[in-house]
Every structure is written in structure tokens, then in C-alpha cells.
Amino acid sequence: MRRYRRICALTVAIFLLGAVLHGCTGTAGFREYRKDIFALNTWVNIRIYAGKNGPDILDKAIKRIEEIENRMSVTIQDSDVSRINSNAGKQAVKVHDDTFAVIKKALEYAQISNGAFDITIYPIVKLWGITSEHPRVPADTEIQDKLKLVDYRNVVLDEEKKTVYLKEAGMGIDLGAIAKGYAADEVVRILKEEGVAHALINMGGNVIAMGGKPDGQPWKIGVQDPRSEGAQRHIAIIEVTDGSVVSSGDYERYMVDVYKKTGKRYHHIFDPSTGYPANSGLMATTVVASNSIDADALSTTVFIMGAEKGLEMVEGLEGVDAMAITFDKKIYASKGLKEKLVVTDKEYELQP
Amino acid sequence: MKMPMKIGDLAVYLFAVVLIAIGLMGVYAMGTQGGGKSVVVELDGREVYSCRIYKGMAPVEFRVDAGNGKYNVVSVTYEGVKVKEANCPDQVCVKSASIRYAGQAIVCLPHRVVVRITAGHEETPDVDDIAS
Numbered sequence A: 001m002r003r004y005r006r007i008c009a010l011t012v013a014i015f016l017l018g019a020v021l022h023g024c025t026g027t028a029g030f031r032e033y034r035k036d037i038f039a040l041n042t043w044v045n046i047r048i049y050a051g052k053n054g055p056d057i058l059d060k061a062i063k064r065i066e067e068i069e070n071r072m073s074v075t076i077q078d079s080d081v082s083r084i085n086s087n088a089g090k091q092a093v094k095v096h097d098d099t100f101a102v103i104k105k106a107l108e109y110a111q112i113s114n115g116a117f118d119i120t121i122y123p124i125v126k127l128w129g130i131t132s133e134h135p136r137v138p139a140d141t142e143i144q145d146k147l148k149l150v151d152y153r154n155v156v157l158d159e160e161k162k163t164v165y166l167k168e169a170g171m172g173i174d175l176g177a178i179a180k181g182y183a184a185d186e187v188v189r190i191l192k193e194e195g196v197a198h199a200l201i202n203m204g205g206n207v208i209a210m211g212g213k214p215d216g217q218p219w220k221i222g223v224q225d226p227r228s229e230g231a232q233r234h235i236a237i238i239e240v241t242d243g244s245v246v247s248s249g250d251y252e253r254y255m256v257d258v259y260k261k262t263g264k265r266y267h268h269i270f271d272p273s274t275g276y277p278a279n280s281g282l283m284a285t286t287v288v289a290s291n292s293i294d295a296d297a298l299s300t301t302v303f304i305m306g307a308e309k310g311l312e313m314v315e316g317l318e319g320v321d322a323m324a325i326t327f328d329k330k331i332y333a334s335k336g337l338k339e340k341l342v343v344t345d346k347e348y349e350l351q352p
Numbered sequence B: 001m002k003m004p005m006k007i008g009d010l011a012v013y014l015f016a017v018v019l020i021a022i023g024l025m026g027v028y029a030m031g032t033q034g035g036g037k038s039v040v041v042e043l044d045g046r047e048v049y050s051c052r053i054y055k056g057m058a059p060v061e062f063r064v065d066a067g068n069g070k071y072n073v074v075s076v077t078y079e080g081v082k083v084k085e086a087n088c089p090d091q092v093c094v095k096s097a098s099i100r101y102a103g104q105a106i107v108c109l110p111h112r113v114v115v116r117i118t119a120g121h122e123e124t125p126d127v128d129d130i131a132s
Helices: A002-021 A054-072 A080-086 A097-112 A119-128 A140-147 A179-193 A256-262 A292-305 A307-315 A335-340 B007-036
Strands: A031-039 A042-050 A155-158 A163-166 A199-203 A206-210 A219-224 A234-240 A243-249 A282-289 A320-326 A330-333 B037-043 B046-053 B060-065 B071-077 B080-086 B105-108 B113-118 B129-131
Touching: A031 A054, A042 A054, A042 A179, A054 A080, A054 A097, A054 A179, A080 A163, A097 A119, A097 A155, A097 A163, A097 A179, A097 A292, A119 A140, A179 A199, A179 A206, A179 A243, A179 A292, A206 A219, A206 A292, A206 B129, A219 A243, A219 A282, A234 A243, A234 A282, A234 A335, A243 A292, A243 B129, A282 A292, A282 A307, A292 A307, A292 A320, A307 A320, A307 A330, A320 A335, A330 A335, B037 B071, B046 B060, B046 B071, B071 B113, B080 B105, B080 B113
Parallel strands: A219 B129
Antiparallel strands: A031 A042, A042 A199, A155 A163, A199 A206, A206 A243, A219 A234, A243 A282, A282 A320, A320 A330, B037 B046, B037 B113, B060 B071, B071 B080, B105 B113
């Protein structure tokens, strides 16, 4: 009998060993829940570590993203933004608190960057139609014509009534360079309220880390290779605990056919001072900040301003770091990021 | 009460232990073959296909039906995963370079299709996500 017992014990031991080797660890019933959706004109992926109510928490977060999309999308007919645009030069439009907050933030960044970041770029965006089904390179006269409508100082906010008014007929705003960041911060807020301590969110390339990994390590975020021709591949790694990493670049959305024929890359980030795709010598920028709305707006801003001016601006902002990749694959980084950045692709060279 | 040990009993017990051990090793090895990497295809957030990637695997090709006649053809080999063909308007997924490492993905926005390589138990990816 004793031998029989021993065999039983041995069998149990082998099973336990197997379970441990298979990684059945996890703390007190917490496990990873993940969800992918398409919203805000992009692909959104949320990973959280939670108990049994994980799916409910995810649903709540996604509902909020959809709510934000319905208010801030320029392609949804009755969104706040569409109503503001269709009433340009006519009347002030009452908007939701969140739309108001995002526009207010956008105007702050317009001031800080001296107009490099400008949400009134919409008439130019529409003219080129880079992300539409029929993109085209417009005539210079058309561009100059629309450029007259681009000026963030013609957006009038009424804090009391929560209204937004565009002074000139034909003006329009596009929150595409900032709304995703806001949505991400809102997701983080909801997850915190629900008691989630570890999460990783990816909103069309904007990455937001909540806490660290469940094992206590920081999240490792890759910086996209701007010349990978569409595949997700990283050239550097930034370790983040509680923070957002956002990249912008000429590789994201551009006229592929024109590029194939002429080698010229007409991309989706426009310079409000020229009306043409920003041409500041950069392929890409990455910004690290505590809030995603800041990282989102600033990655676009630095891309338009260029390495020197852009990084100078970032050095003046608290808790924000940035890097810029030039066409000759040199990486320029702010002081704080130089220490943290690990370049993993030998073709790219971090400048001292 | 002591029972005299019979050589036959011992043989049976030993045989049982060896069988259990071999069985468990087999299960464990299957789970980790080729580093345990998989390719997962999601349509509108739902997993519609997955397949393990391991050295010496036969190349696999399959069609993702995204509804209304929309499709993407994905080709999987140990050397890499790519979208071979698709009838999406922008063809971004088809033009994407092939992916090979855990954490990499190809996304077809018009068809709401994500082709992703995931790590198995044994493998920790280089990065948890990519800011792109």
C-alpha cells in the first residue's frame, strides 16, 4: 500500500510541476483580458489584468471610446465637430464638455508651438484627401486659397456657454491629431475607477501603459521603424511605467501610387504655414508623456517643427520627452530620453 | 501487516510511472514546439483563425472572409507571415513586409482584419507593444 501511495504522490508532483512550467501562476484569479475594436478611424487594442469582471470593464471602456468618436469625428454627420464646421461663419455651436476640453487643449498647443499645431487645418486636409478614397496633389493656387482659412486664432470659445465658433465661412477643424490621445486618457481613467492596476492600450499606434507589467517590470514599448513598409517592427525600445508613447511619421498614411512613380511621399501631416505635407527633414517622431493627449498632440507638433525647434520646445515642457528620426536615420532625443532609449536597429544612430 | 514484495508488482508500478512521465513530457513538448509562436487572425476583434508556427512546418495558406465579398489571403511559413492577396482598396496589408517575430502585426483597416504573431509560454517578446 505504501508503494501505491508513493506512486500517487509522485504522479501529483509531476502534475504540479507541469502546471508550474506551463505558467499557471497569476495572482488570485487575475488574468489578462484583451479586446480589439475599430474606432476613431483606426485599430484599438486594450489589454487589462483583472478579475472575473474583466469583460465588463472592457465593455465600459469601449463604450466611452465610441462616445468620444461620435462627438469628435469629422466624418460623422451630427458630431460636435461636424456641427461646428457646418456653422462656420454663421453661429456658435453648443458642444459636449469633452469636445470643449479637447478643443481648448488643442488651442493651448497651437499657442505653445506658435501655430505649428493647428486644428483649423481641416480645409487643407480635405483638399488633399490623403486618407480618402481619392487622394490627389492639388494645384498650388488651390492650396493658397484654402490656406487663408487656416488660423487657430479664429476659433472662439465661450467657457460659460460651452460653445465653439469658427469666425470665417469655409473654416473647419479636425481633431484627428489629438482626439485619440484624449480617448486613451479617458480609458485610463475608467480602468483606474474599476480598480485595474496593470493595462496596456494601443490606439492606432498610440501606446498607453497603466502601471507596470503584473510582474512589476516596466512595459517595454517599441518605436516603430519608419521604413518597414507597413509591418510593425521596432528600431528602439523605451521602458514605461504609467505613461504614453506616441509616434507620428510620414510612413503612416501617404499616397502610395505617387510614391511608387515619383519617389515623393505625400503624407497626412500638414504644415499649417505652407499647406503642404510637413517637410522638416524628419521621417518620424516619438513623444513620451504622462498623459496621452499631450503625447498625441506633441508628436505631430514636433514632426512639423523639425528636430531642432521641436526638441527645444519639448525641453521646456515638464514631464515630456521626445525623439526625432531624420531621413539619414539619425535619432535626436531630448535629454531625459537619451538615457532611457535603447536603440535595437544598427542602421539607426542615436546622436550624443 | 507486511506483504512480501512481488517482483511483478514492482514492474507494474515502475511501468505506470514511466508511462505517466512520458505522457506528460509529450504534452509539454507539444505545447512548446518551435518556441510556441502562433499566428492569430482577428476579424473585427474576433479571433477567426489561429495556427502554430514551428520549424519544418508545411506552408499554410488561408482565406479570411471579411463579409460582402471582401477577403484577405494570408500565407504562413516558418520564415514569415504575409498577406498574399486582398481586394481592399488601399492594399496596405498586401504591401506590408512579412512579419516573423512575436508582437508584430499586419493590419487591414478597410477589412478590419488583424494578423498578429503571438508568443507562446516559453517565449517573451522583445517588446510588449509598438508605438507606430
